[in-house]
Amino acid sequence: MGRKRRREAERPTIHPKNKYSENPPDFALLASLYPSFEPFVFYSRDGRPRIQWTDFNATRELTRVLLLHDHGISWWIPDGQLCPTVPNRSNYIHWIEDLLSTDIIPKTCTNSDKVRGFDIGTGANCIYPLLGASLQGWSFVGSDATDVALEWAEKNVKNNPHISELIEIRKVESCQSSGKESHNGESACEINLDSSGHVDEAEPSSSSPFDLPIDANNIYHGPPVLLGVVKDGEQFDFCMCNPPFFETMEEAGLNPKTSCGGTPAEMVCPGGEKAFITRIIEDSVALNQTFRWYTSMVGRKLNLKILKTKLWEVGVTVVKTTEFVQGQTCRWGLAWTFVPPARNIISPCVTEKKNLSFMLEGVQRQFSAIDVLHSVESFFHSAGASCKLNSASFTVDITASKDHCNAILKNEVNVVDEAAGGKHLQEMSSSSSCFHVPLNSLSFRVSVFQQIPGTLLVKGSLQHGDSPFPGLFSSIFQQLEADLSYKFRQSTAASGESGLISIRYG
Numbered sequence: 001m002g003r004k005r006r007r008e009a010e011r012p013t014i015h016p017k018n019k020y021s022e023n024p025p026d027f028a029l030l031a032s033l034y035p036s037f038e039p040f041v042f043y044s045r046d047g048r049p050r051i052q053w054t055d056f057n058a059t060r061e062l063t064r065v066l067l068l069h070d071h072g073i074s075w076w077i078p079d080g081q082l083c084p085t086v087p088n089r090s091n092y093i094h095w096i097e098d099l100l101s102t103d104i105i106p107k108t109c110t111n112s113d114k115v116r117g118f119d120i121g122t123g124a125n126c127i128y129p130l131l132g133a134s135l136q137g138w139s140f141v142g143s144d145a146t147d148v149a150l151e152w153a154e155k156n157v158k159n160n161p162h163i164s165e166l167i168e169i170r171k172v173e174s175c176q177s178s179g180k181e182s183h184n185g186e187s188a189c190e191i192n193l194d195s196s197g198h199v200d201e202a203e204p205s206s207s208s209p210f211d212l213p214i215d216a217n218n219i220y221h222g223p224p225v226l227l228g229v230v231k232d233g234e235q236f237d238f239c240m241c242n243p244p245f246f247e248t249m250e251e252a253g254l255n256p257k258t259s260c261g262g263t264p265a266e267m268v269c270p271g272g273e274k275a276f277i278t279r280i281i282e283d284s285v286a287l288n289q290t291f292r293w294y295t296s297m298v299g300r301k302l303n304l305k306i307l308k309t310k311l312w313e314v315g316v317t318v319v320k321t322t323e324f325v326q327g328q329t330c331r332w333g334l335a336w337t338f339v340p341p342a343r344n345i346i347s348p349c350v351t352e353k354k355n356l357s358f359m360l361e362g363v364q365r366q367f368s369a370i371d372v373l374h375s376v377e378s379f380f381h382s383a384g385a386s387c388k389l390n391s392a393s394f395t396v397d398i399t400a401s402k403d404h405c406n407a408i409l410k411n412e413v414n415v416v417d418e419a420a421g422g423k424h425l426q427e428m429s430s431s432s433s434c435f436h437v438p439l440n441s442l443s444f445r446v447s448v449f450q451q452i453p454g455t456l457l458v459k460g461s462l463q464h465g466d467s468p469f470p471g472l473f474s475s476i477f478q479q480l481e482a483d484l485s486y487k488f489r490q491s492t493a494a495s496g497e498s499g500l501i502s503i504r505y506g
Protein backbone atom coordinates (compact mmCIF):
# COMPACT_ATOMS: atom_id res chain seq x y z
CA MET A 1 0.00 0.00 0.00
CA GLY A 2 1.41 3.41 -0.97
CA ARG A 3 2.35 5.75 1.85
CA LYS A 4 -0.24 8.33 0.80
CA ARG A 5 -3.00 5.76 0.61
CA ARG A 6 -2.00 4.38 4.00
CA ARG A 7 -1.96 7.86 5.51
CA GLU A 8 -5.45 8.48 4.14
CA ALA A 9 -6.67 5.16 5.47
CA GLU A 10 -5.31 6.06 8.91
CA ARG A 11 -6.93 9.49 9.05
CA PRO A 12 -9.66 9.60 11.65
CA THR A 13 -13.04 10.23 10.13
CA ILE A 14 -16.23 11.73 11.40
CA HIS A 15 -17.99 9.62 14.07
CA PRO A 16 -20.17 6.95 12.40
CA LYS A 17 -23.21 7.99 14.42
CA ASN A 18 -22.76 11.58 13.33
CA LYS A 19 -25.64 12.68 11.13
CA TYR A 20 -23.16 14.12 8.66
CA SER A 21 -20.85 11.10 8.40
CA GLU A 22 -22.53 9.80 5.26
CA ASN A 23 -24.28 12.97 4.13
CA PRO A 24 -22.34 16.18 4.55
CA PRO A 25 -24.42 19.37 4.60
CA ASP A 26 -25.98 20.05 1.21
CA PHE A 27 -25.42 23.79 0.68
CA ALA A 28 -27.51 23.91 -2.50
CA LEU A 29 -30.49 22.33 -0.79
CA LEU A 30 -30.14 24.56 2.27
CA ALA A 31 -29.89 27.64 0.03
CA SER A 32 -33.08 26.64 -1.78
CA LEU A 33 -34.93 26.14 1.49
CA TYR A 34 -33.58 29.09 3.47
CA PRO A 35 -33.46 32.40 1.56
CA SER A 36 -31.29 33.95 4.30
CA PHE A 37 -28.57 31.38 3.56
CA GLU A 38 -28.76 31.66 -0.21
CA PRO A 39 -26.62 34.86 -0.59
CA PHE A 40 -23.70 33.08 1.10
CA VAL A 41 -23.60 30.18 -1.34
CA PHE A 42 -21.56 30.37 -4.54
CA TYR A 43 -20.54 27.75 -7.08
CA SER A 44 -16.92 26.89 -7.73
CA ARG A 45 -15.56 25.98 -11.18
CA ASP A 46 -16.26 22.30 -10.59
CA GLY A 47 -19.92 23.21 -10.08
CA ARG A 48 -19.92 22.50 -6.35
CA PRO A 49 -21.83 24.79 -4.03
CA ARG A 50 -19.53 26.40 -1.46
CA ILE A 51 -19.46 29.07 1.19
CA GLN A 52 -16.70 31.50 2.09
CA TRP A 53 -15.30 29.98 5.28
CA THR A 54 -13.49 33.22 6.11
CA ASP A 55 -16.81 35.11 6.28
CA PHE A 56 -18.18 35.02 9.84
CA ASN A 57 -21.71 35.84 8.63
CA ALA A 58 -21.61 32.86 6.28
CA THR A 59 -20.40 30.36 8.90
CA ARG A 60 -22.91 31.67 11.44
CA GLU A 61 -25.78 31.41 8.96
CA LEU A 62 -24.71 27.88 8.05
CA THR A 63 -24.74 26.87 11.72
CA ARG A 64 -28.14 28.49 12.17
CA VAL A 65 -29.74 26.68 9.23
CA LEU A 66 -28.11 23.34 10.06
CA LEU A 67 -29.35 23.49 13.65
CA LEU A 68 -32.80 24.40 12.43
CA HIS A 69 -33.02 22.02 9.49
CA ASP A 70 -31.41 18.94 11.02
CA HIS A 71 -32.10 19.37 14.73
CA GLY A 72 -35.14 21.62 14.96
CA ILE A 73 -33.16 24.10 17.06
CA SER A 74 -33.66 27.87 16.89
CA TRP A 75 -30.33 29.51 17.45
CA TRP A 76 -28.37 32.74 17.17
CA ILE A 77 -25.24 34.44 18.50
CA PRO A 78 -24.14 38.07 18.36
CA ASP A 79 -21.33 39.22 16.05
CA GLY A 80 -17.88 38.00 16.96
CA GLN A 81 -18.87 35.27 19.42
CA LEU A 82 -17.43 31.82 18.81
CA CYS A 83 -19.43 30.11 16.07
CA PRO A 84 -19.51 26.32 16.36
CA THR A 85 -19.51 23.95 13.39
CA VAL A 86 -22.34 21.50 13.96
CA PRO A 87 -20.72 18.33 12.52
CA ASN A 88 -17.57 18.85 14.60
CA ARG A 89 -19.38 19.54 17.83
CA SER A 90 -21.63 16.50 17.25
CA ASN A 91 -18.54 14.24 17.28
CA TYR A 92 -17.83 15.12 20.92
CA ILE A 93 -21.46 14.35 21.87
CA HIS A 94 -21.26 10.95 20.17
CA TRP A 95 -17.95 10.16 21.83
CA ILE A 96 -19.54 10.80 25.22
CA GLU A 97 -22.42 8.59 24.17
CA ASP A 98 -19.86 5.81 23.52
CA LEU A 99 -18.16 6.50 26.83
CA LEU A 100 -21.39 6.26 28.80
CA SER A 101 -22.28 2.99 27.14
CA THR A 102 -18.98 1.20 27.79
CA ASP A 103 -18.86 -1.23 30.66
CA ILE A 104 -15.31 -0.27 31.63
CA ILE A 105 -16.77 1.22 34.79
CA PRO A 106 -20.00 0.05 36.38
CA LYS A 107 -23.17 1.94 35.72
CA THR A 108 -23.87 3.80 38.91
CA CYS A 109 -27.09 3.10 40.69
CA THR A 110 -28.56 6.58 40.67
CA ASN A 111 -32.27 6.85 41.16
CA SER A 112 -32.80 7.90 37.61
CA ASP A 113 -31.61 6.43 34.35
CA LYS A 114 -31.59 9.91 32.84
CA VAL A 115 -28.18 11.16 31.83
CA ARG A 116 -27.03 14.44 33.35
CA GLY A 117 -24.07 16.38 31.98
CA PHE A 118 -22.15 19.52 32.81
CA ASP A 119 -20.76 21.75 30.05
CA ILE A 120 -17.88 23.85 31.36
CA GLY A 121 -17.87 27.14 29.43
CA THR A 122 -21.01 26.67 27.40
CA GLY A 123 -20.51 29.97 25.56
CA ALA A 124 -23.12 32.22 23.99
CA ASN A 125 -23.69 29.42 21.47
CA CYS A 126 -24.61 26.85 24.17
CA ILE A 127 -23.93 24.27 21.50
CA TYR A 128 -23.25 21.18 23.60
CA PRO A 129 -26.35 21.37 25.81
CA LEU A 130 -28.51 22.11 22.75
CA LEU A 131 -27.11 19.19 20.77
CA GLY A 132 -26.90 16.84 23.76
CA ALA A 133 -30.50 17.53 24.74
CA SER A 134 -31.87 17.27 21.22
CA LEU A 135 -29.81 14.28 20.02
CA GLN A 136 -29.71 12.26 23.24
CA GLY A 137 -32.32 13.69 25.59
CA TRP A 138 -29.60 14.44 28.17
CA SER A 139 -30.08 17.17 30.74
CA PHE A 140 -27.33 19.72 31.28
CA VAL A 141 -25.92 22.40 33.46
CA GLY A 142 -24.05 24.80 31.17
CA SER A 143 -21.72 27.15 33.01
CA ASP A 144 -20.06 30.32 31.87
CA ALA A 145 -18.34 33.32 33.33
CA THR A 146 -19.16 36.19 30.96
CA ASP A 147 -22.41 38.09 30.89
CA VAL A 148 -22.70 37.93 27.12
CA ALA A 149 -22.31 34.14 27.11
CA LEU A 150 -24.84 33.75 29.90
CA GLU A 151 -27.35 36.11 28.28
CA TRP A 152 -27.20 34.43 24.86
CA ALA A 153 -27.02 30.90 26.19
CA GLU A 154 -30.22 31.65 28.14
CA LYS A 155 -31.83 33.07 25.00
CA ASN A 156 -30.85 30.04 22.97
CA VAL A 157 -32.35 27.74 25.60
CA LYS A 158 -35.55 29.75 25.96
CA ASN A 159 -36.08 29.81 22.20
CA ASN A 160 -36.28 26.01 22.20
CA PRO A 161 -39.17 25.17 24.51
CA HIS A 162 -39.07 21.48 23.49
CA ILE A 163 -35.74 21.05 25.30
CA SER A 164 -35.53 24.10 27.56
CA GLU A 165 -36.57 22.07 30.61
CA LEU A 166 -33.44 20.00 30.18
CA ILE A 167 -30.94 22.85 30.31
CA GLU A 168 -29.89 25.06 33.21
CA ILE A 169 -27.47 27.90 32.50
CA ARG A 170 -25.32 28.55 35.54
CA LYS A 171 -23.30 31.69 36.19
CA VAL A 172 -19.78 31.20 37.46
CA GLU A 173 -19.25 33.98 39.93
CA SER A 174 -15.82 35.51 39.65
CA CYS A 175 -15.77 35.83 43.40
CA GLN A 176 -17.28 32.47 44.14
CA SER A 177 -15.19 30.56 46.58
CA SER A 178 -13.59 27.73 44.72
CA GLY A 179 -11.73 26.56 47.74
CA LYS A 180 -8.61 27.13 45.70
CA GLU A 181 -5.69 29.29 46.55
CA SER A 182 -3.00 30.32 44.18
CA HIS A 183 0.58 29.37 44.86
CA ASN A 184 1.23 32.65 46.72
CA GLY A 185 -1.70 32.14 49.01
CA GLU A 186 -4.02 34.68 47.38
CA SER A 187 -7.45 33.69 46.26
CA ALA A 188 -7.36 32.25 42.77
CA CYS A 189 -10.70 33.88 42.16
CA GLU A 190 -9.66 37.40 41.47
CA ILE A 191 -10.58 38.07 37.87
CA ASN A 192 -13.30 40.49 36.89
CA LEU A 193 -14.44 39.50 33.46
CA ASP A 194 -15.55 42.25 31.16
CA SER A 195 -19.32 42.04 31.19
CA SER A 196 -19.49 41.73 27.41
CA GLY A 197 -16.72 39.23 27.16
CA HIS A 198 -14.95 41.66 24.84
CA VAL A 199 -11.71 43.44 25.50
CA ASP A 200 -11.73 47.20 25.20
CA GLU A 201 -10.83 48.17 21.62
CA ALA A 202 -7.95 50.32 22.85
CA GLU A 203 -6.27 47.42 24.52
CA PRO A 204 -3.62 45.44 22.74
CA SER A 205 -5.15 42.45 21.01
CA SER A 206 -3.13 40.03 23.10
CA SER A 207 -4.94 40.92 26.30
CA SER A 208 -7.82 38.84 27.57
CA PRO A 209 -10.41 39.15 30.28
CA PHE A 210 -8.03 37.10 32.38
CA ASP A 211 -5.96 40.23 32.53
CA LEU A 212 -3.14 38.98 34.69
CA PRO A 213 0.47 38.32 33.93
CA ILE A 214 0.92 34.76 32.84
CA ASP A 215 2.25 32.77 35.73
CA ALA A 216 5.69 31.36 35.15
CA ASN A 217 4.36 27.93 36.09
CA ASN A 218 1.30 28.37 33.90
CA ILE A 219 -1.05 28.02 36.85
CA TYR A 220 -4.66 28.82 36.05
CA HIS A 221 -5.82 32.12 37.52
CA GLY A 222 -9.44 32.63 36.76
CA PRO A 223 -12.98 32.08 37.87
CA PRO A 224 -13.83 28.72 39.43
CA VAL A 225 -14.25 25.88 36.98
CA LEU A 226 -16.01 22.99 38.73
CA LEU A 227 -15.24 23.33 42.41
CA GLY A 228 -17.48 26.08 43.75
CA VAL A 229 -19.81 25.82 40.76
CA VAL A 230 -21.08 22.30 41.31
CA LYS A 231 -23.56 22.38 44.20
CA ASP A 232 -23.49 20.16 47.26
CA GLY A 233 -25.16 16.84 46.63
CA GLU A 234 -25.20 17.13 42.85
CA GLN A 235 -24.23 14.11 40.75
CA PHE A 236 -23.41 14.08 37.07
CA ASP A 237 -22.72 11.38 34.53
CA PHE A 238 -20.13 13.48 32.77
CA CYS A 239 -18.65 16.89 32.26
CA MET A 240 -17.39 18.19 28.95
CA CYS A 241 -15.39 21.23 27.98
CA ASN A 242 -14.14 23.04 24.92
CA PRO A 243 -11.60 25.10 26.86
CA PRO A 244 -10.01 28.40 25.92
CA PHE A 245 -7.19 26.80 23.96
CA PHE A 246 -4.78 29.68 23.61
CA GLU A 247 -2.49 31.87 25.67
CA THR A 248 -2.85 34.91 23.40
CA MET A 249 -5.23 36.13 20.69
CA GLU A 250 -2.32 36.12 18.21
CA GLU A 251 -2.01 32.40 18.77
CA ALA A 252 -5.79 32.02 18.40
CA GLY A 253 -5.79 33.84 15.06
CA LEU A 254 -3.37 31.49 13.38
CA ASN A 255 -5.95 29.80 11.16
CA PRO A 256 -6.84 32.37 8.50
CA LYS A 257 -8.74 29.75 6.46
CA THR A 258 -11.85 29.95 8.59
CA SER A 259 -13.71 32.62 10.48
CA CYS A 260 -15.46 31.15 13.45
CA GLY A 261 -15.28 34.32 15.52
CA GLY A 262 -14.29 34.00 19.14
CA THR A 263 -13.67 36.72 21.68
CA PRO A 264 -10.64 36.71 24.02
CA ALA A 265 -12.92 35.45 26.80
CA GLU A 266 -13.73 32.42 24.69
CA MET A 267 -10.36 31.72 23.18
CA VAL A 268 -7.71 32.74 25.68
CA CYS A 269 -6.68 32.12 29.25
CA PRO A 270 -3.34 32.49 30.97
CA GLY A 271 -1.50 29.25 30.53
CA GLY A 272 -3.88 28.24 27.71
CA GLU A 273 -5.65 24.91 27.62
CA LYS A 274 -2.96 23.18 29.65
CA ALA A 275 -3.58 25.43 32.65
CA PHE A 276 -7.36 25.32 32.23
CA ILE A 277 -7.58 21.53 31.94
CA THR A 278 -5.09 21.12 34.78
CA ARG A 279 -7.61 23.04 36.90
CA ILE A 280 -10.37 20.68 35.79
CA ILE A 281 -8.13 17.77 36.82
CA GLU A 282 -7.42 19.35 40.22
CA ASP A 283 -11.11 20.02 40.76
CA SER A 284 -11.90 16.45 39.74
CA VAL A 285 -9.61 15.13 42.46
CA ALA A 286 -11.69 16.99 45.05
CA LEU A 287 -15.03 16.14 43.45
CA ASN A 288 -13.99 12.54 42.75
CA GLN A 289 -17.03 10.38 41.97
CA THR A 290 -19.41 13.35 41.77
CA PHE A 291 -18.96 12.81 38.04
CA ARG A 292 -18.71 9.36 36.45
CA TRP A 293 -16.62 10.73 33.63
CA TYR A 294 -14.62 13.93 33.41
CA THR A 295 -13.83 14.93 29.83
CA SER A 296 -12.25 17.76 27.93
CA MET A 297 -11.27 18.61 24.41
CA VAL A 298 -7.52 19.12 23.98
CA GLY A 299 -6.05 21.14 21.13
CA ARG A 300 -2.42 20.07 21.23
CA LYS A 301 -1.00 16.58 21.19
CA LEU A 302 1.88 17.59 23.45
CA ASN A 303 -0.60 18.84 26.04
CA LEU A 304 -2.54 15.59 25.77
CA LYS A 305 0.57 13.69 26.76
CA ILE A 306 1.37 16.02 29.66
CA LEU A 307 -2.23 15.92 30.92
CA LYS A 308 -2.37 12.12 30.76
CA THR A 309 0.75 11.92 32.89
CA LYS A 310 -0.83 14.33 35.34
CA LEU A 311 -3.96 12.18 35.49
CA TRP A 312 -2.05 9.05 36.50
CA GLU A 313 -0.25 11.11 39.14
CA VAL A 314 -3.50 12.16 40.77
CA GLY A 315 -4.81 8.59 40.97
CA VAL A 316 -7.52 8.24 38.35
CA THR A 317 -8.63 4.70 37.53
CA VAL A 318 -9.24 4.96 33.78
CA VAL A 319 -8.02 7.29 31.05
CA LYS A 320 -9.54 7.28 27.60
CA THR A 321 -8.58 9.35 24.59
CA THR A 322 -9.83 9.83 21.06
CA GLU A 323 -8.99 11.96 18.07
CA PHE A 324 -11.59 14.25 16.56
CA VAL A 325 -11.53 15.22 12.94
CA GLN A 326 -11.98 18.99 12.63
CA GLY A 327 -11.39 19.85 8.98
CA GLN A 328 -7.66 20.32 8.66
CA THR A 329 -6.96 20.59 12.39
CA CYS A 330 -6.75 17.78 14.91
CA ARG A 331 -8.34 17.88 18.32
CA TRP A 332 -8.32 15.21 20.96
CA GLY A 333 -10.82 14.06 23.53
CA LEU A 334 -9.50 13.22 26.99
CA ALA A 335 -11.65 11.38 29.53
CA TRP A 336 -10.95 10.08 33.01
CA THR A 337 -12.75 8.69 36.00
CA PHE A 338 -12.24 7.85 39.63
CA VAL A 339 -14.84 5.10 39.58
CA PRO A 340 -13.16 1.71 40.13
CA PRO A 341 -13.22 -0.31 36.89
CA ALA A 342 -15.78 -3.06 36.61
CA ARG A 343 -14.14 -6.13 38.05
CA ASN A 344 -15.65 -8.37 35.42
CA ILE A 345 -13.39 -6.79 32.82
CA ILE A 346 -10.58 -8.93 34.09
CA SER A 347 -11.57 -12.39 35.11
CA PRO A 348 -8.99 -14.27 37.11
CA CYS A 349 -8.36 -17.03 34.62
CA VAL A 350 -9.23 -17.54 31.00
CA THR A 351 -8.73 -20.58 28.88
CA GLU A 352 -6.71 -19.34 25.97
CA LYS A 353 -8.12 -20.13 22.56
CA LYS A 354 -5.50 -21.26 20.07
CA ASN A 355 -7.41 -20.02 17.04
CA LEU A 356 -9.06 -16.64 16.86
CA SER A 357 -10.65 -14.77 13.99
CA PHE A 358 -12.58 -11.66 13.11
CA MET A 359 -14.26 -10.29 10.01
CA LEU A 360 -13.16 -6.99 8.62
CA GLU A 361 -16.28 -5.71 6.90
CA GLY A 362 -16.96 -2.47 5.09
CA VAL A 363 -13.38 -2.21 3.89
CA GLN A 364 -12.94 0.45 1.25
CA ARG A 365 -12.76 -1.30 -2.10
CA GLN A 366 -9.33 -0.05 -3.07
CA PHE A 367 -7.82 -2.16 -0.27
CA SER A 368 -7.18 -5.84 -0.81
CA ALA A 369 -5.94 -8.71 1.34
CA ILE A 370 -2.34 -7.82 0.60
CA ASP A 371 -2.83 -4.27 1.94
CA VAL A 372 -4.28 -5.71 5.13
CA LEU A 373 -1.45 -8.22 5.34
CA HIS A 374 1.14 -5.45 5.09
CA SER A 375 -0.70 -3.57 7.78
CA VAL A 376 -0.63 -6.65 10.04
CA GLU A 377 3.11 -6.87 9.48
CA SER A 378 3.75 -3.19 10.23
CA PHE A 379 1.48 -3.35 13.30
CA PHE A 380 3.62 -6.04 14.94
CA HIS A 381 6.87 -4.86 13.42
CA SER A 382 6.48 -1.36 14.87
CA ALA A 383 6.33 -2.96 18.33
CA GLY A 384 9.65 -4.68 17.62
CA ALA A 385 8.26 -8.19 17.03
CA SER A 386 9.85 -10.27 14.30
CA CYS A 387 7.58 -10.86 11.32
CA LYS A 388 7.79 -13.00 8.22
CA LEU A 389 5.31 -12.09 5.53
CA ASN A 390 4.45 -14.70 2.92
CA SER A 391 2.51 -13.07 0.11
CA ALA A 392 1.86 -16.43 -1.60
CA SER A 393 0.01 -17.91 1.36
CA PHE A 394 -1.27 -14.53 2.64
CA THR A 395 0.19 -15.13 6.07
CA VAL A 396 2.47 -13.35 8.51
CA ASP A 397 4.38 -15.38 11.12
CA ILE A 398 5.03 -13.38 14.24
CA THR A 399 7.28 -13.95 17.22
CA ALA A 400 6.81 -11.43 20.00
CA SER A 401 8.71 -11.20 23.27
CA LYS A 402 7.28 -9.93 26.56
CA ASP A 403 8.50 -6.41 25.76
CA HIS A 404 6.98 -6.48 22.29
CA CYS A 405 3.65 -7.60 23.74
CA ASN A 406 3.82 -4.82 26.30
CA ALA A 407 4.57 -2.29 23.58
CA ILE A 408 1.53 -3.47 21.61
CA LEU A 409 -0.72 -3.23 24.63
CA LYS A 410 0.91 -0.15 26.09
CA ASN A 411 -1.86 2.30 25.46
CA GLU A 412 -4.52 -0.11 26.50
CA VAL A 413 -4.79 -1.02 30.14
CA ASN A 414 -2.27 -0.13 32.77
CA VAL A 415 -2.85 -2.31 35.78
CA VAL A 416 -1.52 -1.09 39.04
CA ASP A 417 -0.87 -3.07 42.14
CA GLU A 418 -1.68 -0.92 45.13
CA ALA A 419 0.47 -3.04 47.34
CA ALA A 420 3.42 -2.23 45.15
CA GLY A 421 3.01 1.45 45.88
CA GLY A 422 1.07 2.29 42.75
CA LYS A 423 3.70 1.18 40.28
CA HIS A 424 2.57 0.04 36.87
CA LEU A 425 3.21 -3.67 36.97
CA GLN A 426 1.40 -5.09 34.01
CA GLU A 427 -0.25 -3.83 30.92
CA MET A 428 -3.16 -5.47 29.22
CA SER A 429 -6.17 -4.76 27.11
CA SER A 430 -9.51 -3.81 28.53
CA SER A 431 -11.14 -7.16 27.90
CA SER A 432 -8.26 -9.44 28.62
CA SER A 433 -7.73 -11.74 31.53
CA CYS A 434 -5.01 -11.32 34.09
CA PHE A 435 -1.63 -12.62 33.09
CA HIS A 436 1.92 -12.55 34.24
CA VAL A 437 4.11 -12.12 31.23
CA PRO A 438 7.06 -14.46 31.51
CA LEU A 439 10.27 -13.98 29.63
CA ASN A 440 9.59 -16.41 26.79
CA SER A 441 7.92 -15.51 23.51
CA LEU A 442 4.57 -15.78 21.86
CA SER A 443 4.58 -17.28 18.40
CA PHE A 444 1.56 -17.11 16.11
CA ARG A 445 0.45 -16.85 12.51
CA VAL A 446 -1.99 -14.32 11.10
CA SER A 447 -3.74 -15.19 7.83
CA VAL A 448 -5.89 -12.88 5.73
CA PHE A 449 -8.57 -14.16 3.37
CA GLN A 450 -10.61 -12.03 1.04
CA GLN A 451 -14.22 -13.25 1.23
CA ILE A 452 -15.96 -10.83 -1.12
CA PRO A 453 -14.85 -7.33 -2.10
CA GLY A 454 -14.94 -5.23 1.05
CA THR A 455 -15.02 -8.20 3.44
CA LEU A 456 -11.94 -9.98 4.76
CA LEU A 457 -11.45 -12.71 7.28
CA VAL A 458 -8.45 -12.35 9.60
CA LYS A 459 -7.36 -15.50 11.44
CA GLY A 460 -4.77 -15.91 14.16
CA SER A 461 -3.33 -19.28 15.28
CA LEU A 462 -0.93 -19.97 18.08
CA GLN A 463 1.99 -21.89 16.66
CA HIS A 464 3.45 -23.88 19.52
CA GLY A 465 0.69 -25.32 21.64
CA ASP A 466 -0.63 -23.25 24.52
CA SER A 467 0.25 -19.63 25.03
CA PRO A 468 2.81 -19.30 27.81
CA PHE A 469 0.73 -16.42 29.18
CA PRO A 470 -3.01 -17.00 29.17
CA GLY A 471 -5.05 -14.13 27.83
CA LEU A 472 -2.22 -12.38 26.08
CA PHE A 473 -2.80 -13.81 22.61
CA SER A 474 -6.46 -12.79 22.61
CA SER A 475 -5.56 -9.34 23.97
CA ILE A 476 -3.07 -8.76 21.21
CA PHE A 477 -5.47 -10.10 18.62
CA GLN A 478 -8.19 -7.75 19.84
CA GLN A 479 -5.73 -4.90 19.59
CA LEU A 480 -4.96 -5.94 16.01
CA GLU A 481 -8.68 -5.97 15.22
CA ALA A 482 -9.08 -2.46 16.60
CA ASP A 483 -6.07 -1.26 14.63
CA LEU A 484 -7.20 -2.78 11.32
CA SER A 485 -10.76 -1.56 11.83
CA TYR A 486 -9.43 1.91 12.46
CA LYS A 487 -7.33 1.83 9.31
CA PHE A 488 -9.61 0.08 6.87
CA ARG A 489 -13.18 0.28 8.04
CA GLN A 490 -14.25 3.82 7.35
CA SER A 491 -17.38 3.57 9.42
CA THR A 492 -15.69 2.64 12.69
CA ALA A 493 -12.71 4.92 12.43
CA ALA A 494 -13.91 7.55 14.86
CA SER A 495 -15.87 5.32 17.17
CA GLY A 496 -14.99 4.72 20.75
CA GLU A 497 -13.60 1.34 19.76
CA SER A 498 -10.73 2.99 18.05
CA GLY A 499 -9.95 5.32 20.92
CA LEU A 500 -7.10 4.43 23.17
CA ILE A 501 -7.93 3.34 26.61
CA SER A 502 -5.91 2.96 29.73
CA ILE A 503 -7.22 1.45 32.93
CA ARG A 504 -5.69 1.35 36.34
CA TYR A 505 -6.83 -0.86 39.15
CA GLY A 506 -6.49 0.36 42.67
Ligand SMILES: C[S@@+](CC[C@H](N)C(=O)[O-])C[C@H]1O[C@@H](n2cnc3c(N)ncnc32)[C@H](O)[C@@H]1O
Pocket residue numbers: 082083084120121122123124125126127128143144145146149172222223224225242243244245265266267
Ligand atom coordinates in the same frame (compact mmCIF):
# COMPACT_ATOMS: atom_id res chain seq x y z
C1 LIG B 1 -13.78 28.00 23.64
S1 LIG B 1 -15.19 28.68 24.40
C2 LIG B 1 -16.31 27.33 24.21
C3 LIG B 1 -17.72 27.73 23.94
C4 LIG B 1 -18.62 26.55 23.52
N1 LIG B 1 -18.67 25.54 24.53
C5 LIG B 1 -18.15 25.95 22.22
O1 LIG B 1 -17.71 24.80 22.21
O2 LIG B 1 -18.22 26.64 21.21
C6 LIG B 1 -14.75 28.67 26.09
C7 LIG B 1 -15.82 29.25 27.01
O3 LIG B 1 -15.38 29.07 28.35
C8 LIG B 1 -15.82 30.19 29.10
N2 LIG B 1 -15.04 30.22 30.35
C9 LIG B 1 -13.81 30.67 30.58
N3 LIG B 1 -13.49 30.46 31.87
C10 LIG B 1 -14.53 29.83 32.44
C11 LIG B 1 -14.81 29.31 33.73
N4 LIG B 1 -13.93 29.40 34.71
N5 LIG B 1 -15.99 28.70 33.96
C12 LIG B 1 -16.91 28.59 32.97
N6 LIG B 1 -16.69 29.08 31.73
C13 LIG B 1 -15.53 29.67 31.47
C14 LIG B 1 -15.63 31.35 28.17
O4 LIG B 1 -16.38 32.48 28.56
C15 LIG B 1 -16.09 30.72 26.86
O5 LIG B 1 -17.46 30.92 26.67
